[in-house]
Amino acid sequence: MTAQPLLSIVLPAKNEAENLPTFLPKLKALYPDAEILLIDDGSDDDTAQVARAAGAKVVSHPYGMGNGAAIKTGARHARGDILVFMDADGQHDPADIPMVLAKLAEGYDMVVGARLSSSHASWFRRTANRFYNKLASLMTGHKIDDLTSGFRAVRADKFRKFLYLLPNGFSYPTTSTMAFFRSGFPVAYVSIHAGSRIGKSHIRLLHDGLRFFIIILRIGVLFSPMRLFLPISGSIFGVGVAYYAYTYLTENRFTNMSAVLFLSALLIFMIGIVSEQISSLHYKNIE
CATH class of the missing domain: 4.10.860 (DNA Excision Repair, Uvrb; Chain A)
Structure with missing residues (x-):
């Protein structure tokens, strides 16, 4: 019999001590045999201690290096054949993991949880995300439903091929998606509803919105x-x-x-x- 591939769930986190006591038990209950790997990106609170107490494996950065850097650290330390990336702030529902894994099992190398329009709290976010998705679709020649979603499942061996391309900031989803398309690795999307996070978001709309636009152009140059x-x-x-x-x-x-x-x-x-x-x-x- 063929053994089931080991699943690693990678959680980049910074100052998420308030969210983890609710989020991690849900994750453990759904996938008790999975490796839950939390990357503490230089938190000022008790994020690492809370995660360890909940049974997660913790790797800590000595200072804040960025969301993308945490993803790369997680990919290097994870033992699983399949990696699931999720935000640790409670926006992503662990109950959606079986859906992305089922889609991955159909022969895809990456499955992205595409947020429904209702998941975006403001019209500005909805409009910006639609614009980014349309622009990225134009640059790649592939329909992209959600360019910036941090909830995705990937095959570890494929994802690690592109670690050197990934930036250290919030744009790792953009880069990894386009790199998979460019290399001919099949990518799929499934619809998810992202909830509201507790506490303050680390993303600044105007600053990071402009940065995402520049990143799309830069990755477009890299892609095609x-x-x-x-x-x-x-x-x-x-x-x-x-x-x-x-x-x-x-x-x-x-x-x-x-x-x-x-x-x-x-x-x-x-x-x-x-x-x-x-x-x-x-x-x-x-x-």
């Missing part, structure tokens, strides 16, 4: 550069043609500005080609 550079190059070339047509009809001459626009379009196109070749190097040994 020509999807970004080709439209920009084409737009500048089109402006150059229009401006040249205008100056030719009105002044019967070719201006320096037209030359600058044409050269800029050519340079951006060439940068896109070079970026495409560099991007492919990140994935040449991925199997």
